[in-house]
Amino acid sequence: MIGEVRDVIASLGQEAVDDIRQSAFGRLFDFDRHARLSGVILHQIIARQFTFRGIGPHKAWFRIGNESICFGKKEFCLITGLKFGTLDFDPNMVYTPREDGLWKKVFKGAQILPKHLWDMIKTSQFNDQPQVAVQVALILLAELVLIPGDVGGYVRSWVWELIDDRVAWDQFPWGKYVFQMTLHYLNKIQSPPPPPNRKTIDKVNYNFYGFPITIQVWAYEAIKELGEEYSAAPTKSDLLPRFLSPSNEEASMPYWESIDDDINSGT
Numbered sequence: 001m002i003g004e005v006r007d008v009i010a011s012l013g014q015e016a017v018d019d020i021r022q023s024a025f026g027r028l029f030d031f032d033r034h035a036r037l038s039g040v041i042l043h044q045i046i047a048r049q050f051t052f053r054g055i056g057p058h059k060a061w062f063r064i065g066n067e068s069i070c071f072g073k074k075e076f077c078l079i080t081g082l083k084f085g086t087l088d089f090d091p092n093m094v095y096t097p098r099e100d101g102l103w104k105k106v107f108k109g110a111q112i113l114p115k116h117l118w119d120m121i122k123t124s125q126f127n128d129q130p131q132v133a134v135q136v137a138l139i140l141l142a143e144l145v146l147i148p149g150d151v152g153g154y155v156r157s158w159v160w161e162l163i164d165d166r167v168a169w170d171q172f173p174w175g176k177y178v179f180q181m182t183l184h185y186l187n188k189i190q191s192p193p194p195p196p197n198r199k200t201i202d203k204v205n206y207n208f209y210g211f212p213i214t215i216q217v218w219a220y221e222a223i224k225e226l227g228e229e230y231s232a233a234p235t236k237s238d239l240l241p242r243f244l245s246p247s248n249e250e251a252s253m254p255y256w257e258s259i260d261d262d263i264n265s266g267t
Helices: 002-010 014-021 028-033 039-046 073-080 102-107 114-122 130-146 157-163 166-171 174-188 213-222 224-230 259-265
Strands: 059-064 067-072
Touching (some): 002 028, 002 130, 039 213, 067 213, 073 174, 114 130, 157 166
16 A cells, blocks of 8 residues: 555655655655565464563563564664654544645545545546645555554544644654554454464454554564565665664654653653
8 A cells, every 4th residue: 555655646746755755654655665464474473472470561572483572662663763752632532624624625524435535546636736645645644554443434533633734743653653553453362373283274363453564574673584584685775764773863863752752651
């Protein structure tokens, strides 16, 4: 989905591309160049999760091979480039369409499914409105990639509210919100069965919302053999931060500025 949205935005011209890259989702825009979600690999990782006394509420631990590895806020932040920090905007409120906002002006305040927005942008319905196209692309990256919910759910009212203020959109701690959702659904998966030692693998079904591919990418970096087998080797031009050896440049990025305060906040 990220690649498809990127291709649509690219068709709108360089100004639209630059707008996305300067947004809160700028580094996320190239995320799919590094890995594609694999349900099989993700399940094999999840099946190796373990817990212990004092683990804390914001970390998950996995035993892979002879190594115990941790997935927490810092790993998520460096992998995605999404901002952590104080959650000043309340996404739990129900918002009504602003008279001068995107939801009301362009969509008449109607309830819209993300897939319908996708159909509209894919068929070039906003090509003569590049600013609207960028707003819709950001909504789609949020709704279909970062915080997808049950199939059939409408675009959330708080997403409509936030997209009308790009400063607020970019300052929103997307990393904190998406990480909490991802960890919540990870911990809701009740004791998935261990990987079977047989040729026929029984089908295992469970819902995992949030941004679970981050766990897969994290494992590729944390477990050298896994990364060498299934992911592209990182290059100097990669936009994806390398959390095992973050550079000084990465450590000074805006999304990293509040990570320690966020961790120390306990929320």
